[in-house]
Amino acid sequence: MKRLSTILLSAFCLVLGVATASAQANYPNKPIKVIVPYAPGGATDIVARIIGDAFGKVTGQGFVVLNRAGAFGLIAIDEMAKSPADGYTLMLGNVTTNAITPVIYANKFHTPYLKEVVPVGRLVDVPAFLLVSTTNFSVKSVPELIAYAKKNPGKVRYGTVGVGSYPHYDMAYFAKRAGDLDMTAIPNKNGASGVIQDLLRGDVQAAFLNVASSAGLVKAGKLRPIAVVNHTRLKDYPDIPTMAEVGFPDVGTIAWQGLFAPAATPKPVLEKLSKDLAKALQSPDLQAKFAKQHFNIVPNKSPDDAKAWLADEMKHWQTITSSVKISTGG
Numbered sequence: 001m002k003r004l005s006t007i008l009l010s011a012f013c014l015v016l017g018v019a020t021a022s023a024q025a026n027y028p029n030k031p032i033k034v035i036v037p038y039a040p041g042g043a044t045d046i047v048a049r050i051i052g053d054a055f056g057k058v059t060g061q062g063f064v065v066l067n068r069a070g071a072f073g074l075i076a077i078d079e080m081a082k083s084p085a086d087g088y089t090l091m092l093g094n095v096t097t098n099a100i101t102p103v104i105y106a107n108k109f110h111t112p113y114l115k116e117v118v119p120v121g122r123l124v125d126v127p128a129f130l131l132v133s134t135t136n137f138s139v140k141s142v143p144e145l146i147a148y149a150k151k152n153p154g155k156v157r158y159g160t161v162g163v164g165s166y167p168h169y170d171m172a173y174f175a176k177r178a179g180d181l182d183m184t185a186i187p188n189k190n191g192a193s194g195v196i197q198d199l200l201r202g203d204v205q206a207a208f209l210n211v212a213s214s215a216g217l218v219k220a221g222k223l224r225p226i227a228v229v230n231h232t233r234l235k236d237y238p239d240i241p242t243m244a245e246v247g248f249p250d251v252g253t254i255a256w257q258g259l260f261a262p263a264a265t266p267k268p269v270l271e272k273l274s275k276d277l278a279k280a281l282q283s284p285d286l287q288a289k290f291a292k293q294h295f296n297i298v299p300n301k302s303p304d305d306a307k308a309w310l311a312d313e314m315k316h317w318q319t320i321t322s323s324v325k326i327s328t329g330g
Contacts, residue, residue, distance in 0.1 A: 025268075027087055027268075027269050027272050027273075028059055028061040028087065028088070028272075028276075029061065030061060030088065031061050031062055031063070031064045032055075032061060032062075032063055032064070032087070032088050032089075032090060033063075033064050033066055033083075033088060033089045033090070034048050034052065034063040034064065034065055034066065034090050034091065034092050034259075035066045035067075035068050035076045035079055035080050035089070035090070035091045035092070036048050036065055036066065036067050036068070036076070036091075036092050037068060037069060037070075037073040037075070037076035037077070037091070037093055037097045038067065038069050039067055039069045040065075040067055043094075043126065043210070043212070043257070043293075044092060044093070044094050044257055045065065045067065046293075047092065047123065047124060047257045047295075048063060048065050048092040049063070049065060050286055050289050050290070051063065051092070051123060051259075051277070051280060051281075051286070052064075052065065053286075054280035054281070054283040054285070054286040055276060055277065055280040057280070057283065058276050058279045058280045058283075059276050072096070072097065072101045072105060073093060073096065073097025073098065073101045074101060074105065074108055074109075076091055076093065076097065077091065077093070077097065077098070077101075077113075077116070077117060077260075080117070080260065080261075080262060081116040081117055081262050081263070082262075083262055084262075085261070085262040085263070085264035085265040085266070086265070086266075086269070087261065087265055087266075087269035087270075087272075087273060089261075089262070090120065090259055090260060090261050090273075091117075091259070091260045091261075092123075092257065092258070092259055092260075093257070093258060093260055094255060094256060094257050094258070095166055095253055095255050095256050095313070096165065096166055096255075098117070098119075098258060098260060098310075099310070099313040099314055099316075099317050100164075100166060100169075100317050100321075102114075102314065103314060103317045103318055103321055104164060104321055114263070114310075114311075114314075115263055116262070116263055117260050117261070117262070117263055118260065118261050118262070118263045118265060118270065118303070118307065119258055119259070119260055119261075119300075119303070119306040119307060119309070119310045120258070120259040120260060120261050120270060120273050120274060120277070120303065120306060121258060121259055121273075121274050121277060121299055121300040121303070121305075121306040122256050122257075122258045122298055122299065122300050122306065122309060123256075123257050123258055123259060123277070123281070123297070123298070123299065124256065124257050124290055124295040124296060124297055124298060125230075125231075125254045125255070125256050125295065125296040125298050126210050126211070126212065126254065126255040126256065126257070126293075126294075126295055126296075127210065127211045127228060127229060127230035127234060127254060127294055127296065128167075128208050128209060128210045128211060128228070128229040128230075128252060128253065128254070128255065129208070129209055129210075129211055129214055129218065129223075129225040129227070129228055129229070129240070130142070130174075130206070130207075130208055130225065130226055130227040130228075130229065130243065130252065131199060131206065131207050131208070131209055131214060131218075131223050131224065131225055131226070132145060132199075132205055132206045132223075132224050132226055133199045133200070133202050133204065133205050133206070133223070133224075134221070134222060134223065134224050135199075135200065135201060135202030136202050137202065137205050139205070139206075139224075139226070140224065140226065141226050141246075142226050142227050142241075142243075142246040142247075142248075143246070144226075145206060145226060146178045146179070146181065149175070149178075149181040149182070149183055150179065150181065153181075153182035154182045154183075154184060156181070156182075156183045156184070156205050156206060157183070157184045157185075157186050157203070157204045157205055157206075158171045158183055158184070158185060158186065158204055158205065158206045158207055159186055159187075159188055159194075159195035159198045159199060159204040159206070159207035159209075160185055160186070160187050160188070160195065160207070161187070161188065161191045161192055161194075161195060162187050162188075162189070162191070163185075163187050163326065163327075164326050165187075166253045166255065167195075167207065167208040167209065167253070168185055168187070168326060169253075169320050169321070169324055169326065170208045170229075170251065170252050170253050171183065171185070171206070171207070171208055172185065172324040172326060173251055173320055173323060173324050174248060174251045174252070176323060176324055177248060177251055178248075183206075186198065186203070186204050192209055192210070192213045192214075193213070195207050195209060196209065196213065196214060196217065196223070199223055200217070200222060200223070208229065208252060208253070210255060211228070211234065211294040212293045212294050212295070215236075215294065218237075225237065225240050226240075227240065227241055227242065227243050227245075227246050227248075227252075228240045228241070228242055228243070229242070229243050229252030229253060229254055230242055230254060230296075231254070231296075233245075234294065236294070250316075254296075256298070256313075258306075258310075259273070259277065261273070267303065270303040271302070271303060274299075274300070274302055274303050274306070277299060278299050281297050281299050
C-alpha cells in the first residue's frame with residue numbers, strides 16, 4: 001500500500017510538472033495585468049500603455065493596466081508581490097517606487113523587498129535638466145550657480161515635486177557635493193507643473209525637472225537649462241553639458257521605468273518576458289513615441305542582467321540617502 005501511494009504521488013508530481021512546463025512554454029496565453037503605482041495620465045502610466053500595445057503586437061497578448069496610486073508605491077508593490085507568481089501580474093514602476101521607496105521605507109515591507117520582487121528589466125530612461133529661473137536671476141552655468149549660492153547663503157531656493165522625491169535628493173546631494181551649499185528646498189504639492197510655475201514666477205531659482213515636462217519652455221527661452229542629467233548630451237540641446245561634464249558625474253537622476261514581477265516567478269517565464277519585451281522595444285512606432293518624449297530605450301540583456309542593474313541602483317540610493325538626510329516620515 002505504501003509503495004502504491006509513493007507511485008501515485010510520483011505520477012501526480014510528474015503530471016503537475018509537465019502541466020507547469022507546458023503552461024510556461026505557452027506563456028503568455030492570456031492578457032497580463034500590469035499594476036501602475038500612479039493615477040492614469042502620468043509618465044509611468046503612459047509608458048505602460050505604449051509598451052503594452054507593442055507587446056501585444058509581438059505576443060498577441062497585451063497589458064491590462066491597473067492603476068494603484070499612493071503610499072510611495074507600497075500599495076502597488078504589495079499587491080503585485082502577493083499575486084500568483086506566474087507572469088500574469090506584473091508592476092511597471094520607476095526609480096522612486098522601486099529603488100528609493102525600498103531604501104527609505106524598508107521598515108514598511110513585511111519581508112525584505114528583494115525577497116518579494118524581481119526585476120524583469122529596465123525599459124526606458126528619462127533625462128532631466130538642471131534648470132534655473134530667468135526671472136530676476138542671471139545665473140547661466142553650474143559654476144555660476146555654485147558661486148552665487150556661496151555668496152548668498154540661504155537665498156537660493158530650489159523646487160521639488162515633494163519631500164523625499166528624487167529631485168529633492170538630487171539637489172540636496174548637489175549642494176553637499178558642491179561644498180555644502182546653503183540652499184532651501186521648496187516642495188510643491190502640484191508636482192512638476194507646480195515647480196515650473198514657481199520657476200517662471202521666480203519663487204524658486206533652480207530645480208531638476210525631466211526634459212519632457214520642461215522642453216517647451218526651454219525652447220521658448222522661459223527656463224534656462226544649465227546642465228542635463230543623461231549619459232550624453234541631448235541631440236536637440238547640443239550646447240547643454242552633462243552633469244558629468246561640469247564635474248558631478250554621480251549627481252542627478254536619470255529616472256528610469258522598469259517592469260517587475262513577484263520574486264517566485266519561474267525563470268523561464270522571466271526569460272520569455274525579457275525576450276518579448278526586447279522585441280516590442282524594437283517597434284518603430286514605439287520608438288517614435290518614446291523619442292517624442294526624449295526617453296532613452298534601455299532594455300536589460302537578460303533577467304540576470306536586470307538583477308545586477310537593480311542591485312546597483314539600490315546601492316546608489318543607499319549611498320545618497322546616507323549622505324543626505326531628509327526627513328520623510330519613513
